[in-house]
Amino acid sequence: MSKIIVRGGRPLSGAVRVHGAKNSVLPILAAALLAEEGACVIHDVPALDDVTNILQVLAALGVHSQQSDDCVRLNADSLVSYDAPYELVRKMRASFLVMGPLLARLGKVRISLPGGCAIGTRPIDQHLKGFEAMGAEIGFGQGSIEASVSGKLRGAKIYLDVASVGATENIMMAASTADGTTVIENAAKEPEIVDLANFLNAMGAKVRGAGTGVIRIEGVERLKGVVHHVIPDRVEAGTYMIAAAITGGDVYVEGAIRDHLGPVVAKLEEMGAVVDCDENGIRVRTEKPLRAVDVKTLPYPGFPTDMQAQMMALLLRSEGTSIVTETVFENRFMHVDEMIKMGAEIKVDGRTAIITGGLNLSGAAVCATDLRAGAALICAGLVADGVTEVSGVHHIDRGYMDIVGKLRALGADILRAPSPEELLEEAEQRSLQPAVLLAGIAQPEREEAAAVRLLNVQPTLA
Ligand SMILES: CC(=O)N[C@H]1[C@@H](OP(=O)(O)OP(=O)(O)OC[C@H]2O[C@@H](n3ccc(=O)[nH]c3=O)[C@H](O)[C@@H]2O)O[C@H](CO)[C@@H](O)[C@@H]1O
Numbered sequence: 001m002s003k004i005i006v007r008g009g010r011p012l013s014g015a016v017r018v019h020g021a022k023n024s025v026l027p028i029l030a031a032a033l034l035a036e037e038g039a040c041v042i043h044d045v046p047a048l049d050d051v052t053n054i055l056q057v058l059a060a061l062g063v064h065s066q067q068s069d070d071c072v073r074l075n076a077d078s079l080v081s082y083d084a085p086y087e088l089v090r091k092m093r094a095s096f097l098v099m100g101p102l103l104a105r106l107g108k109v110r111i112s113l114p115g116g117c118a119i120g121t122r123p124i125d126q127h128l129k130g131f132e133a134m135g136a137e138i139g140f141g142q143g144s145i146e147a148s149v150s151g152k153l154r155g156a157k158i159y160l161d162v163a164s165v166g167a168t169e170n171i172m173m174a175a176s177t178a179d180g181t182t183v184i185e186n187a188a189k190e191p192e193i194v195d196l197a198n199f200l201n202a203m204g205a206k207v208r209g210a211g212t213g214v215i216r217i218e219g220v221e222r223l224k225g226v227v228h229h230v231i232p233d234r235v236e237a238g239t240y241m242i243a244a245a246i247t248g249g250d251v252y253v254e255g256a257i258r259d260h261l262g263p264v265v266a267k268l269e270e271m272g273a274v275v276d277c278d279e280n281g282i283r284v285r286t287e288k289p290l291r292a293v294d295v296k297t298l299p300y301p302g303f304p305t306d307m308q309a310q311m312m313a314l315l316l317r318s319e320g321t322s323i324v325t326e327t328v329f330e331n332r333f334m335h336v337d338e339m340i341k342m343g344a345e346i347k348v349d350g351r352t353a354i355i356t357g358g359l360n361l362s363g364a365a366v367c368a369t370d371l372r373a374g375a376a377l378i379c380a381g382l383v384a385d386g387v388t389e390v391s392g393v394h395h396i397d398r399g400y401m402d403i404v405g406k407l408r409a410l411g412a413d414i415l416r417a418p419s420p421e422e423l424l425e426e427a428e429q430r431s432l433q434p435a436v437l438l439a440g441i442a443q444p445e446r447e448e449a450a451a452v453r454l455l456n457v458q459p460t461l462a
């Protein structure tokens, strides 16, 4: 597996552009299944492993897609299957978002149960409760769910026990073409829900109240393909804001939307960072050491759980003791043990972590246990003494497009060392001996050296 190698100590400066939001584009691509006529053209689609994965799920269902740069064109005129293949769905929880559209479109769906993952058990009971209220019959067998409805789904009043992002999205999509009106109470309010509602409405749906706790969806006969631009990724933006603050740098995050990042901006300001927002982005810089603050994750508009690990990295370097409370997922402190390997002092008690700030971190070999843990370890590595090697990079590839290139452009000493397998594959494609490839490709000296160290091979000059 490849690794990200970072040598700490350089303040970041310059501008970085954020890509389209992973958590918007995934439900939006799933919603394209609802277009009975005309193509959906989605712009600002980031090149992420999760996107590739959901496109493969859609392809298995009969959706034709064409990708060029950050634009995807999808045609869902004639679906060929109601069966979302296990080997694709198991790779990514968000592929469960095809359930609502398939039920609405075909009246039938088979999909494997998305398992838990590193951050928690992540049940789907609220999704299923919604579909059942709308008339679906749901059965389980051999790790799969089969659901069907005779005739069309029917509008219903659905109260969510937890304001689940995925359940809100899945039900919204299912309800778009149901008979009658669906009301979702205690709906999630995330900006990505609003983006999905805007997409559905452009397709012809009648979704009102997205962004509030009550969403009303009046079912329409059919939806058509449209052009849509995905909103910028607030978690990617927040990650670069933290990277700027942790290195004592000065970074302009282009595309960051202040309204989507309220709690992150507020916490950075409370810590003493200078945050300037304008209509095109957010600039973060520090003029003095940062203060410790307490952070509690909550559904939107509270502090996002997807920023908790990165914020913890920043708190490690801030003066004083901080308390971080994770209320959204029951097991989202997997990064703590890795941070301790870097010299951090963190005590975890249930859903609370107590962080002793202001200590020096030292580079270490650490593992990204999940996507945001990976981003947090890179942030910590940017200020650690010496070299930090982050493995588990496939998690990071799910949600950050070219994080190494972007941080490097801001002045970080960071590189991605290919895995032996990647190197062999590349060598094979280019008919080269791996060692020759290592020596010959136009990479900065240190990248080559790191790869050599990682692979434990000595290049021979071509
Ligand atoms: C692709 C995507 O958009 N992922 C985001 C989405 O995940 P996802 O949509 O999976 O997260 P949810 O909002 O559904 O989960 C929030 C909480 O509700 C619980 N729950 C959820 C559904 C359910 O049926 N029953 C239930 O108990 C979960 O276990 C969790 O504790 O929102 C999370 C919370 O902001 C983010 O961390 C993820 O990045």
Ligand SMILES: C=C(OP(=O)(O)O)C(=O)O
Pocket: 093, 094, 119, 306, 371, 372, 399
């Ligand atoms: C938890 C996350 O994503 P997902 O729901 O796709 O696992 C995340 O983006 O941090």
